[in-house]
Amino acid sequence: xxYEFPAPEAPIRQGDIFLSIPRIDLNLSNxxxxxxxxxxxxxxxxxxxxxxxxxxxxxxxPVWAIVITQDCDTxxxxxxxxxxxxxxxxxxxxxKGAKYPTKTMSLITKHALLNLKWFYLPPDxxxxxxxxxxxxxxxxxxxSRTYLEQNIAQLRRARLNQIATEHFRERLxxxxxxxxxxxxxxxxxxxxxxxxxNKPEPIEPFPWQK
Amino acid sequence: xxxxxKQSIATYxxxxxxxxxxxxxxxxxxxxxxxxxxKLPLNYAGLWPILAAQxxxxxxxxxxxxxxxxQGMSGAVTGGWGLPQRxxxxxxxxxxxxxxxxxxxEPARRISLAExxxxxxxxxLEAEERRQxxxxxxxxxxxxLEDEL
Numbered sequence: 275x276x277y278e279f280p281a282p283e284a285p286i287r288q289g290d291i292f293l294s295i296p297r298i299d300l301n302l303s304n305x306x307x308x309x310x311x312x313x314x315x316x317x318x319x320x321x322x323x324x325x326x327x328x329x330x331x332x333x334x335x336p337v338w339a340i341v342i343t344q345d346c347d348t349x350x351x352x353x354x355x356x357x358x359x360x361x362x363x364x365x366x367x368x369x370k371g372a373k374y375p376t377k378t379m380s381l382i383t384k385h386a387l388l389n390l391k392w393f394y395l396p397p398d399x400x401x402x403x404x405x406x407x408x409x410x411x412x413x414x415x416x417x418s419r420t421y422l423e424q425n426i427a428q429l430r431r432a433r434l435n436q437i438a439t440e441h442f443r444e445r446l447x448x449x450x451x452x453x454x455x456x457x458x459x460x461x462x463x464x465x466x467x468x469x470x471x472n473k474p475e476p477i478e479p480f481p482w483q484k
Numbered sequence: 485x486x487x488x489x490k491q492s493i494a495t496y497x498x499x500x501x502x503x504x505x506x507x508x509x510x511x512x513x514x515x516x517x518x519x520x521x522x523k524l525p526l527n528y529a530g531l532w533p534i535l536a537a538q539x540x541x542x543x544x545x546x547x548x549x550x551x552x553x554x555q556g557m558s559g560a561v562t563g564g565w566g567l568p569q570r571x572x573x574x575x576x577x578x579x580x581x582x583x584x585x586x587x588x589x590e591p592a593r594r595i596s597l598a599e600x601x602x603x604x605x606x607x608x609l610e611a612e613e614r615r616q617x618x619x620x621x622x623x624x625x626x627x628x629l630e631d632e633l
Contacts, residue, residue, distance in 0.1 A: 298608075306603040312594060313595050315603060368623040
């Protein structure tokens with residue numbers, strides 16, 4: 275498919291796919307902090323004001339991830355940035371239960387143009403992808419470059435080939451190049467009311483829409 | 485619960501105290517007698533030139549136990565955990581005032597290691613749940629858009 279399998283001595287590059295990258299989630303308002311011989315549950319702001327560094331207990335989950343740090347930086351930065359990879363129907367729930375090529379083709383091509391928040395990765399048993407997968411650009415992780423290099427034979431499972439890399443870097447740059455704007459500004463009053471009705475968040479009209 | 489501190493005056497860390505107008509967040513949980521320890525490293529010797537309006541050139545050793553407040557030239561009041569009474573008296577720091585009385589350190593909730601682990605796992609699971617809810621909302625939005633097109 276769209277993957278290559280670089281030798282362990284090959285330097286880390288953008289588009290390299292790793293497994294067992296640690297993902298950490300915190301509840302900052304209810305943080306289990308280790309203080310001396312005891313543990314307390316506390317709010318981050320108070321803990322940070324009282325201690326530096328903070329020792330806390332966190333849960334870590336190993337996930338698949340793909341390198342987004344650009345090639346020039348991957349050889350010298352302390353930490354490599356990666357985006358999490360998950361099953362396609364988890365990242366894009368409308369793909370759940372999609373059995374027919376028509377549906378999956380539409381999602382992978384048409385939706386990929388509309389929704390710039392994920393990047394499709396086809397299954398490949400040699401990589402370890404037994405399902406359709408997707409990169410979630412929302413989920414960015416950070417890992418020590420040195421650790422990745424020292425354990426690259428165990429952790430790096432594949433690399434995007436040239437064609438896929440070109441698409442990946444374009445999608446990645448598009449994701450970060452997006453600008454927020456109030457897309458409802460040119461709607462007339464009736465169109466605006468319809469727009470607002472379909473949005474979960476409160477939306478204020480421009481003066482000419484009132 | 486005390487800490488013995490020895491710090492250089494050159495490394496005075498202003499973040500080791502808390503501005504009076506930064507009220508700590510309250511937690512809706514049961515309380516214990518636990519008090520937050522002062523931030524480390526903490527350099528109380530750095531207070532000397534502020535309070536005594538002169539340069540100090542020696543390191544001092546203090547035990548950090550008490551709550552203090554300090555009113556600067558601007559009139560701003562700063563409070564924090566730190567100076568023991570014997571040092572407060574030397575510096576003229578007020579340790580008993582309405583402000584100190586109303587701004588005692590908030591006790592955190594003491595928990596067992598098992599509870600700490602449960603909190604950590606819960607945080608991870610809840611984050612995953614929130615993320616998936618957001619993905620479903622996004623997906624529904626784009627699906628509706630495609631239907632319209």
